[in-house]
Every structure is written in structure tokens, then in C-alpha cells.
Amino acid sequence: MTPVSAPPNRFERPSALTFLFYVLALAFIVWSFNNVGVSIPRLVDGLPNIGRILGQMFPPDPSRLGPISLALLETFQMAVVGTALGVVISLPLAILASRSLSPHPIIQHATRSLISLFRTVPDLVWALFFVIAVGLGPVAGTLAIMLDTIGFCGRFFAESMEETDKGPREALTALGASRTGTVFSAVVPQAMPSFINTSLFSLEKATRSSVILGLVGAGGIGIELKVAMDLFLYDLAAAIIIAIFLLVLVVEHVSSWLRTKII
Amino acid sequence: MPWEGASMTNNETSPFAPGHPDRAASGAPSSTAQAGPETEVGLDLAVEGLRKSFDGKKAILDGISLAVPRGQAVAIIGSNGAGKSTFLRCCMRLIEPDSGRIALLGENIDHMPRRRLRRVRSQVGFVFQRHNLVSRLSALSNVIHGAQAHHSGPCYWHQALAPKAVREQAMHCLDRVGLAHLARQRVDSLSGGQSQRVAIARALMQRPRFVIADEPVASLDPSAGEEVMEMFAELMRSDGITFVFTSHHLDHAISYADRLIGLRQGRLELDGLAKAQDIAVLREIYE
Numbered sequence: 001m002t003p004v005s006a007p008p009n010r011f012e013r014p015s016a017l018t019f020l021f022y023v024l025a026l027a028f029i030v031w032s033f034n035n036v037g038v039s040i041p042r043l044v045d046g047l048p049n050i051g052r053i054l055g056q057m058f059p060p061d062p063s064r065l066g067p068i069s070l071a072l073l074e075t076f077q078m079a080v081v082g083t084a085l086g087v088v089i090s091l092p093l094a095i096l097a098s099r100s101l102s103p104h105p106i107i108q109h110a111t112r113s114l115i116s117l118f119r120t121v122p123d124l125v126w127a128l129f130f131v132i133a134v135g136l137g138p139v140a141g142t143l144a145i146m147l148d149t150i151g152f153c154g155r156f157f158a159e160s161m162e163e164t165d166k167g168p169r170e171a172l173t174a175l176g177a178s179r180t181g182t183v184f185s186a187v188v189p190q191a192m193p194s195f196i197n198t199s200l201f202s203l204e205k206a207t208r209s210s211v212i213l214g215l216v217g218a219g220g221i222g223i224e225l226k227v228a229m230d231l232f233l234y235d236l237a238a239a240i241i242i243a244i245f246l247l248v249l250v251v252e253h254v255s256s257w258l259r260t261k262i263i
Numbered sequence: 264m265p266w267e268g269a270s271m272t273n274n275e276t277s278p279f280a281p282g283h284p285d286r287a288a289s290g291a292p293s294s295t296a297q298a299g300p301e302t303e304v305g306l307d308l309a310v311e312g313l314r315k316s317f318d319g320k321k322a323i324l325d326g327i328s329l330a331v332p333r334g335q336a337v338a339i340i341g342s343n344g345a346g347k348s349t350f351l352r353c354c355m356r357l358i359e360p361d362s363g364r365i366a367l368l369g370e371n372i373d374h375m376p377r378r379r380l381r382r383v384r385s386q387v388g389f390v391f392q393r394h395n396l397v398s399r400l401s402a403l404s405n406v407i408h409g410a411q412a413h414h415s416g417p418c419y420w421h422q423a424l425a426p427k428a429v430r431e432q433a434m435h436c437l438d439r440v441g442l443a444h445l446a447r448q449r450v451d452s453l454s455g456g457q458s459q460r461v462a463i464a465r466a467l468m469q470r471p472r473f474v475i476a477d478e479p480v481a482s483l484d485p486s487a488g489e490e491v492m493e494m495f496a497e498l499m500r501s502d503g504i505t506f507v508f509t510s511h512h513l514d515h516a517i518s519y520a521d522r523l524i525g526l527r528q529g530r531l532e533l534d535g536l537a538k539a540q541d542i543a544v545l546r547e548i549y550e
Binding site: 174190193 | 355357380381382383384385387388389391393395396397398399400408409411412413415416417419420421462465466469
């Protein structure tokens, strides 16, 4: 049977401008590969070294399991406290940063900018800053995680509140409720599932971050890993890496389970 | 006045009149043109020359003037887009009108500061087409929210935080709408009719003098719709509240209202006693 009309082309013909954009993007990617020096021969040359280090890593050395466990606990506690502080501070900041809830556009833009600053500066940089400000140890790491959490949760809390149904808010406004009452009675309960979800993701992220922060002296298990690598104790490093992997895995599983239970 | 049936007297101050405290405080000039409806005593709602358009396009409300005396039931009818919902929202200043004057419960609310406006709104129960409850919270928490009309603070955000007296009052309101047994149920597990009754209980929690309902039965099946309208009628009988509602159900408008107001393309097309209306004439409003 002959079709009545021919089907359209499988792909749209790009405009000259779009075509130019594609070419430039491709050229930039090729140039970037060239600049960072990724090459197959170099990878092949490195393979024996990788094999040697992996060979020295196994079997992992369990002799320092006690100190590793304590450092791991400290790491997780840094993540928990940093996330808890960050979540609590994020809520009022998110209300001020939300387009529909902020009392004034200037306050909204100022708060958004502050949250963006916390998010865009990497947690390792915050950790370096706090190590100088409050000294070595878990306090610096906790404060770094707190700021990183505010940057993450502040943005997502604000967006989830903006997406809530406006009806309940209008109803409370109509009955003469205060602005604060309206936010906490109508908006926050609606956004709560999203808040919980974001907070749990934030805890997962903080757990991973807290491992790295130790590398700059901000507490946690990272410093143990750095010392083991610096002293070429690859079997001990393997034990630490396995411990970190187990911690992250447990946190991710528990947070997924909590998500399904609470939301 | 467009409506001849409202009982009014001439011997007290109009909410728009030159001597009214609101006008004295605002320093507004007392020209005749700005003086409002001539006879306002006992008026729960008085509107004059109300206009509203969105994005500078065609007017949704085009110079509406009317007055509703205390204790009256008024049905506003009109086709979709006639301006019914916009009119009700403008009356509460949930939407700011472009021009015109509004007096709610005897107080001129044009340019009224937010705090004073909240005090006036607290005496008006507003029931929406979609119940506008917080679906994740229990029926009891939603009813307790109604207490925010007169109180503020975290005690009134959730039933778990509310004082005993407030919880008991909320249960009484739920009892009045026949839903006390569902107090702990989350709203998203209730039917449309039950949710609308919870919304009415929330309005009752305000102890309102005046109830405004924007198509309160539009999303309900006929039987649930009938139940909800009966509930409003019972409230009028028992509490003597003023009731203004919009509806597409002409039978509801005639049965439950004393007076009918017809809007067409933002203009007042009809204003008269409900019982005196011919259904065929009313249908013309929708054409």
C-alpha cells in the first residue's frame, strides 16, 4: 500500500549557527584531550605500576582495625553533625531565597547569592579555610560539611517550596493567618517529603566528603589514608579503603530504606 | 442600588462615606464622586465600580457595584470566564483590583494595611472550589489551621502542638460537619465531599460572620454536592451568617440563595430575588 504522505526526515537539518556550535564544541573536546595528555601509550606504560600497587594492597592489613574503626566513627559523626546543622540553617535561608515566600526581592537575591557561594566553593576549600580558622581536627571538617550542606539543601529546599500547591497557602491567607503561619502550616508540610529526600542525599554526600576532608587535616579517616599512602603501606591503605567503602555502602542503603519508609 | 430587596437604613455611616474613620485616617478627599453606596448599615459586603483586568487585556470585571446585607444568601451565577472567582478574590483582596472600592464587614479595605486586613479577613470564611487543604496533614490539623484567624504561633501549625482547648474546639467543628470520626485521617485519603466538609470545618474554626464559597460543589458528585450545600444552609439557619457563593448549578442557586446575581463578561447582568427568577431567563446569562 502506498502511504498517503511521506514520513518526515529522521533528523532535522541543523541551522548554520547550530552547526557551527557543534563544530566548536567538538574542537574544544579534542583540544582538551590534547592538553590533559590522556593517551593510550601512557596508560599502557602505567599498567605495571597499577598491578604492582594492587599486588601490595592484597591481602589488606587488619592490624589497625581498632584505630580505623574509631576514625571511621569520627568521620561519620562529622557527616551527621555537619548535615544536621546544615539542614537546620538551610530551612530559614531557603524560605528567604524562595521567590514566592521571600519578604522582599533584594533579600531573595542576597540569600540566593549566599547559598550559591556555599555551593560553588568546593568543600575541600572550605575545609582549608576552617583548618586555618579553628585549627586541625573534626570541628573544621564539620563546619566545611555544614556550609556545603547549606549550599546543597538551601537551593533544593527553596525550589521544592516554590513547587508546592499554592491553594492551601491562599486558603490560609484568606482566613487571616500570618505569613509565618502560612509558610509553616501550608508550605513546609507539603515540601516535607522533598526536604527528607534532599537531607538524606546530603548525608550520603557528606559521608563521602568527610573521608576526603581528612586529607587536609580536617578530621576523620582521611588522614589515616594519607599517612598509609605516604608510607607506602598499601595493604593498610586497602583496609582503610574497604572500611570507607563499607561505611558509604551502609549509609546509602540505610538512607534508601528510610526514604521508602518515611516518604 | 442595583438590588431593591436589601434592607438598609440611612442613619449610619457608610464604609465609603466621608466621615468614616478609614477615610479620615487615609486623608482621602470627600468628594461626592468618592462617596459610596448611600445606605450601608448592616452591609457585610459593599462594592463599587470594581474593575480588574489581567496583563492589560480585556476587563475580567468591568465596573461591578453591589451590596450584600448581613444574613443574606447570595448566589453569583455566570458562565466560565464571567469573572465570578475573580470577583470573590477581589472582595478579599486576594487579588488586587485595578480600581473600585470594597467594604468588607463595614470596613473599607482599599489600601488597608496588611495587619488590619488580616483582622477583617479573620471574620470571613472562604471555601474554595478545590478544598485547598494541606493534603499530607490530618483533617484535625487542617481544621486547627482555622484558629490562625485569631491566634498565631507554632501551636496552631499542627494538631500535635495545639493546646487542649483548641483541639477540642476543632473536634467540635469536625463534629458539626459529621467527620469527627475521621479526625486522624490524612486529607489525601478522604473523598472529595469529605475534604470539602473539612474545609467548611476549617472555616467554622474561624467563627465567621460571613462565608464566601467559590463553586464549593463544582468538583463533587451530585449527592456530595447536595450534602455540602445543605451544610451551608444549616449554618445560615443556626449561626445567622451571611453567605455568598458562586455556582453553575442553577437549582442550587435558586434553592439555597435569597438573591441571585448574574455576571456576563465581567458585567452585572442580573440582580434580583432568587425565587422570582425564571429558569429560562437565567439560562440566558450563560449564552
